[in-house]
Amino acid sequence: MSGRVTLALDSMGGDHGAGVVVPAALSILKKRDDIDLILVGDEQLLAEHLSDVEPAIGDRIRVHHASQVVGMDELPSQALRGKKDSSMRVAINLVKQGEAQACVSAGNTGALMATARFVLKTLPGIDRPAIICPIPAKGGHTHMLDLGANADCTAEHLVQFAVMGSALANAVHDMDSPRVGLLNIGEEEIKGTETVRDASQLLGESSLNYIGYVEGNDIFSGDVDVVVSDGFVGNVSLKTMEGVAKMIGAYIREEFSRNLFTKLLGLIAMPVLKALRRRTDPRRYNGASLVGLQGIVIKSHGGADVVAYENAIRIAALEVEKDVPARISRLLANEEKERQGV
Amino acid sequence: MSGRVTLALDSMGGDHGAGVVVPAALSILKKRDDIDLILVGDEQLLAEHLSDVEPAIGDRIRVHHASQVVGMDELPSQALRGKKDSSMRVAINLVKQGEAQACVSAGNTGALMATARFVLKTLPGIDRPAIICPIPAKGGHTHMLDLGANADCTAEHLVQFAVMGSALANAVHDMDSPRVGLLNIGEEEIKGTETVRDASQLLGESSLNYIGYVEGNDIFSGDVDVVVSDGFVGNVSLKTMEGVAKMIGAYIREEFSRNLFTKLLGLIAMPVLKALRRRTDPRRYNGASLVGLQGIVIKSHGGADVVAYENAIRIAALEVEKDVPARISRLLANEEKERQGV
Numbered sequence: 001m002s003g004r005v006t007l008a009l010d011s012m013g014g015d016h017g018a019g020v021v022v023p024a025a026l027s028i029l030k031k032r033d034d035i036d037l038i039l040v041g042d043e044q045l046l047a048e049h050l051s052d053v054e055p056a057i058g059d060r061i062r063v064h065h066a067s068q069v070v071g072m073d074e075l076p077s078q079a080l081r082g083k084k085d086s087s088m089r090v091a092i093n094l095v096k097q098g099e100a101q102a103c104v105s106a107g108n109t110g111a112l113m114a115t116a117r118f119v120l121k122t123l124p125g126i127d128r129p130a131i132i133c134p135i136p137a138k139g140g141h142t143h144m145l146d147l148g149a150n151a152d153c154t155a156e157h158l159v160q161f162a163v164m165g166s167a168l169a170n171a172v173h174d175m176d177s178p179r180v181g182l183l184n185i186g187e188e189e190i191k192g193t194e195t196v197r198d199a200s201q202l203l204g205e206s207s208l209n210y211i212g213y214v215e216g217n218d219i220f221s222g223d224v225d226v227v228v229s230d231g232f233v234g235n236v237s238l239k240t241m242e243g244v245a246k247m248i249g250a251y252i253r254e255e256f257s258r259n260l261f262t263k264l265l266g267l268i269a270m271p272v273l274k275a276l277r278r279r280t281d282p283r284r285y286n287g288a289s290l291v292g293l294q295g296i297v298i299k300s301h302g303g304a305d306v307v308a309y310e311n312a313i314r315i316a317a318l319e320v321e322k323d324v325p326a327r328i329s330r331l332l333a334n335e336e337k338e339r340q341g342v
Numbered sequence: 343m344s345g346r347v348t349l350a351l352d353s354m355g356g357d358h359g360a361g362v363v364v365p366a367a368l369s370i371l372k373k374r375d376d377i378d379l380i381l382v383g384d385e386q387l388l389a390e391h392l393s394d395v396e397p398a399i400g401d402r403i404r405v406h407h408a409s410q411v412v413g414m415d416e417l418p419s420q421a422l423r424g425k426k427d428s429s430m431r432v433a434i435n436l437v438k439q440g441e442a443q444a445c446v447s448a449g450n451t452g453a454l455m456a457t458a459r460f461v462l463k464t465l466p467g468i469d470r471p472a473i474i475c476p477i478p479a480k481g482g483h484t485h486m487l488d489l490g491a492n493a494d495c496t497a498e499h500l501v502q503f504a505v506m507g508s509a510l511a512n513a514v515h516d517m518d519s520p521r522v523g524l525l526n527i528g529e530e531e532i533k534g535t536e537t538v539r540d541a542s543q544l545l546g547e548s549s550l551n552y553i554g555y556v557e558g559n560d561i562f563s564g565d566v567d568v569v570v571s572d573g574f575v576g577n578v579s580l581k582t583m584e585g586v587a588k589m590i591g592a593y594i595r596e597e598f599s600r601n602l603f604t605k606l607l608g609l610i611a612m613p614v615l616k617a618l619r620r621r622t623d624p625r626r627y628n629g630a631s632l633v634g635l636q637g638i639v640i641k642s643h644g645g646a647d648v649v650a651y652e653n654a655i656r657i658a659a660l661e662v663e664k665d666v667p668a669r670i671s672r673l674l675a676n677e678e679k680e681r682q683g684v
Contacts, residue, residue, distance in 0.1 A: 138589065148527050151535045185490050185577040193493045193574060216581025220589045229578070232535060235527035236575050237582045239558025244586040247480065247562045251621050255614045262614050269607045272597045279593050 004034055005320045007102050007313060008094040011041035012069040012087035014106025015303045018042075021106070022049040024309035029057045035317055036060045038100055041087040042067070066090040070107050072302055076114035088112060092119045095295040102296035102316040104287075106304055112297065113149050113290060120295040123325060125332040128153075129292035130161050130231070131299065132168060134285055135241070138222030143169050143178075145228065147288060148235035155198035158182065158228055159206065160332075162199075164291040165226035166208050167331040171322040175225055181214030183229035183237070199228075207338045216240075245280055252276075287312035289319060291328065296320060346376055347662045349444050349655060350436040353383035354411040354429035356448025357645045360384075363448070364391040366651035371399045377659055378402045380442055383429040384409070408432040412449050414644055418456035430454060434461045437637040444638035444658040446629075448646055454639065455491050455632060462637040465667060467674040470495075471634035472503050472573070473641065474510060476627055477583070480564030485511050485520075487570060489630060490577035497540035500524065500570055501548065502674075504541075506633045507568035508550050509673040513664040517567055523556030525571035525579070541570075549680045587622055594618075629654035631661060633670065638662060 011021040018041060025037050039046050043065040050058070068086040070079045083089060088111065091103040096119050105112050109131070117129055132145035145161050146153070153161075162180045169178035182200050184192040191197070191213060203210040214224050216237060229237070252273070256266035266273065278284075282301075286308035290297040296319045300312035353363040360383060367379050381388050385407040392400070410428040412421045425431060430453065433445040438461050447454050451473070459471055474487035487503050488495070495503075504522050511520035524542050526534040533539070533555060545552040556566050558579060571579070594615070598608035608615065620626075624643075628650035632639040638661045642654035 136589070138592070151527060183578060185493060185574055185581075191493075216578040216583075217585035217588070219582065220585040232527055233575055233578050236525060236558040236571070236579050239527075240561065240579045240582040241558075241586050243559035243562040244583050245590065246559070247478070248587065248590050248622060250480070251618055255618050255621070258614075258617075265611045265614055269611050272600075272604050272607055275600075276593055276597050279597075280590060 003321075004036060005102075005317045006036045006038065006100050007104060007316050007320070008038045008040055008064070008091040008100035009313070010088045010091040010103065010105035010107055011039040011046060012066070014300065015072065016305075017069075018045055018049050020304060020306055020309050022046065024306045024313060025061060026053060026057060027306060028310050028313050029060055032317070035313075038062055038064050038091075038094060040064045040066050040091040040094065041069075064090060064094065070111045072108045074108060074111055076110040079108075079111035080114050080118060089115050089119070092116050092295075092297065095297070096120055101320040102298065104298045104300055104309075104312050104316050106300040106302050106309065106312075108302070109148065109299055112299055116290055116293055116295070116297045120293045120297070122292050123294055123329055123332065125336065126160055126164070126292040126328075128157055128160070129290050130164060131288050132165055132291050133238070133288040135219055135227075135238075136279075136285065137220045140222065142219060142224055143226045144219065144234060144238070145226075145291070146231035146234050147238050148231045149290075150231040152232075153195065153230035155195050155202055158195070158199035158230065159202045160292070162203055162206070162208055162210070162226065162228045163331050163335055164328050165228060167328040168289065168291060168324055169225050170331075171324050171327040172318055177209040178225035179211045179223070180208050180226045180228060181211050181218065181224035183227055183233060184213040184215065186213070186215050206335055208335075242282070245282070249280070283308035283311060285311075287315035289315065289324070291324070294325060296324060346378060347444075347659045348378045348380065348442050349446060349658050349662070350380045350382055350406070350433040350442035351655070352430045352433040352445065352447035352449055353381040353388055354408070356642065357414065358647075359411075360387055360391050362646060362648055362651050364388065366648045366655060367403060368395060368399060369648060370652050370655045371402055374659070377655075380404055380406050380433075380436060382406045382408050382433040382436065383411075406432060406436065412453045414450045416450060416453055418452040421450075421453035422456050422460055431457050431461070434458050434637075434639065437639070438462055443662040444640065446640045446642055446651075446654050446658050448642040448644050448651065448654075450644070451490065451641055454641055458632055458635055458637070458639045462635045462639070464634050465636055465671055465674065467678065468502055468506070468634040468670075470499055470502070471632050472506060473630050474507055474633050475580070475630040477561055477569075477580075478621075478627065479562045482564065484561060484566055485568045486561065486576060486580070487568075487633070488573035488576050489580050490573045491632070492573040494574075495537065495572035497537050497544055500537070500541035500572065501544045502634070504545055504548070504550055504552070504568065504570045505673050505677055506670050507570060509670040510631065510633060510666055511567050512673075513666050513669040514660055519551040520567035521553045521565070522550050522568045522570060523553050523560065523566035525569055525575060526555040526557065528555070528557050547681075548677055550677075584624065587624070591622070625650035625653060627653075629657035631657065631666070633666070636667060638666060
């Protein structure tokens, strides 16, 4: 499928605001002529950033003024009540109003989730939106959710996450029947918590391709396409990945800078080390989706640079093309029929 | 402190049984003349393995017969009821009877925990034993618990874990006032679950050096000495670490074997790659402690090789020397006094 896509960018959010969003926007417009962008934020500031843009690009970008900015540490409730003209809120409003088909924000996750949920509402049949992200795995990647939106979950929530994850993996990656695994531990007689066991039973009865329990190391095995957990477990696992990757990166640097000989080795081996860094570059995975909403909202990492932010824009465009919310709705309706034995 | 230490080894447990336990036992006896060992398992089989041992070593090792073996997939309840003469159970009995000061088993974790708890009982003031393990971190390592014994935990359980972790870090690593962090997520307005928030309040009122919430990536930062979570979250985090490390290891191998040039680079860089592998070698971290029991029980990884198993034996000896259970009891008593305002 193709056609033009219009995306709204919260141009003030994140650690770097317009300093990253504008260059990323201009860069993507040069590469993709099917994308139009609305930069949401301080009009004057954005005009300065856009002062010397070539007309061919400038025609496909416009500024939508928003007078406020949500702080990175601001409480979601505060942002919701007190920042009705924030760049984040206005960008989401544009999606609601149909002026944009998706929005991207590097602003604080809690505020983004609360605002998106308030403005766009959840899809029928979804109690709680979740955060989903691709994770590198053997031979490709897997999708993992929830990554931090919902600390406490019921079995029914976990099943809804599984449906959303399946629909997204199917839509975005053309996976016919994504293998869904439920994150659990393997040590005890009766595995895991009651919630997880109940969810496992429900998933077994669903029409999803449920393959059963998976453990933390299975995320990377290539044997599962969608890994489901509550947001507490998912977030700890995600942050653990970041921590381990960073530590091993530091080990590699340390070992290659130990003495003159190893430094020389590091120089000679540079092409390999660069290839390695590319493969473990978290920027390639920037862009988490808030799924379960009546609209597409992509969260970029707060500290994302231009390359990383571009990736988040690309994900937004892809989800628009693939019409992810509609796919989720269809799969939910299927599940509902299945359950009623229709 | 010094003195002789007698350890009982479940010589039939794990994926390799006596094939790993006996060589590891003989190797450690050569290196450490303060250790005596009791090999628990099939008398005849073990006698064969020990047939050509030199007398100086042979004098410090004896076999204690046990007629049964707990299977790696056996249910804890089955092992508890049906395997009263298993090598695992008998090794734990020897600790109970004072014939050994600690035991080591590579047998299945669930059965080991259930049997140890049944035979040795928990320390007064401890509701549930936990599994704790050192994790590599910047500038050294941190201790993390619970790693899978308790999927569901109350705030009080988490506080008990914190006390046990502090006592162990203090005893085994001479840390004066170990920094205790509670594993949590940072995305939401009211962070984490109610249980975690309640535990945080209790820890704040305790005499422990509680530094507040930490996230998954902080485990490796070097800024925290004891990371506390329930066994579900802890186990997922631990397994996630294993998975990421394994995947990055595979990436490194792949990149260095891409073509003739990179293979050559790999050969030249071998000393550095070996140093790197040493640092990330999970065998160096083999040996998890079951803490909170009236006795010392060390769990070796089921697939541990000789080097890894030796490490688990060393940890057992160290915990005996440092008298970990007594330290935990003292710290618990202190906490109790503190709470009563004495």
